[in-house]
Structures are given as C-alpha cells and as structure tokens.
Amino acid sequence: SYELTQPPSVSVSPGQTARITCSGDGLPKQYAYWYQQKPGQAPVLVIYKDTERPSGIPDRFSGSTSGTKVTLTISGVQAEDEADYYCQSVDSSGGYVFGIGTKVTVL
C-alpha cells in the first residue's frame, strides 16, 4: 500500500526554522496537503496543493516540493506552533493517505 514517510519528531528553538519532510513515490503526480493538530483539537489545514497557504494561516508557514519529497517550513517558529503536523495525498486507487505525523517541539 502507498505510504507517506515523515520524521516522527522535529525540535526547534523559538525564532529558528523548522523543516518537516514528507516523501512518497506518488508526490510528483499528486498534490500534498499539510495539517496542524494541537492536543484535543481537530486538524487545521496549513498548506494545500503543495505550496498554497489558506487565508488566515500565518505567512511563516510555507510549502515546497522537489521530486518525491515535499517540505513544510515554519520560519521564525513560535511557541504556539508546537503541534503535530501531518502530510496527506492521494493514492493510486483514488483513496487518501496520511503520513504518520511529525511532532514539532519548541525548545
């Protein structure tokens, strides 16, 4: 079955840059989406179609893509950015798949 590979955790100091990668063989052909989830809350979309940012999402969140890898970058990390981040895409059968999630810890 199709998998998206993310690191389980990333640690970053306030004001620094956090980069979260997501790898999958289908990513050159299918868009990736990124969600932020804080404890006890529903996920929130932070990046769609690889690089687009929804209205209301701070511009310190950005997305990029290169081949079979997409990256979520959080520039100037703030304490409130501590959360789990999930990448999502479409698999070859038309279903959907999520990465395992990356826990971002702000030191």
Added chain:
Amino acid sequence: DVQLMESGGGLVQPGGSLRLSCAASGFTFNIYSMSWVRQAPGKGLEWVANINQLSDKKIYVDSVKGRFTISRDNAKNSLYLQMNSLRVEDTAVYYCARNHNGWSWGQGTLVTVSS
C-alpha cells in the same frame, strides 16, 4: 464559515453497530465530496471513506471494506457512516471532512468498542 458537527459516537460492544452523522452548514453541501477520517487514541490520522457529490462513487480503506458504509443526504446537508461488525481496533475519534483544496474538519465524535 464551514461548520461540520459529528454525532452518534459512544460505547459499543465488539460485533455491534453504530451510525455516525455529520451535519454540515455554512457552505453548499451538494457540490463537495466528503470523507470520514479517524484517529485512534494517541495515534495518527487514518482516512476511512470518501463519497462524491452524487453518491455514485464511494471508496473505503481496506480495513473497513464490507463493514462500514458511507452515505449522504444532500437535502438534509448530512453525511453518515454506518459501522457494522465493530472491532476493538475501530476505537477512535471519527471526523467528517469536506474535500476542497484541502480538507475542513469537524470536531469529531468518539467511538469506543469494548466489552
């Protein structure tokens, strides 16, 4: 604003059934495909099922095929998930989500399968 409100969760014994509902508001429900996603306690997100606008295409994750059925009533702006033959491993928070340039999510409803 997009609003999605799940209901119908609760405690059920293994082998039992449950029907989840999702009431949608704040958008034109009948022009969007919709999904159910679940999250087991302390675990990641798992997509469960998707239904298109006219209900003529339904897709499921392999682990629920033959047990769960997704449906919708566009006249009532509602999405449903009929869950039969429930297993302990189906225990999770179940979210409904609107599919459009990324997903908008409800707050979820907890399903606990336990004897």
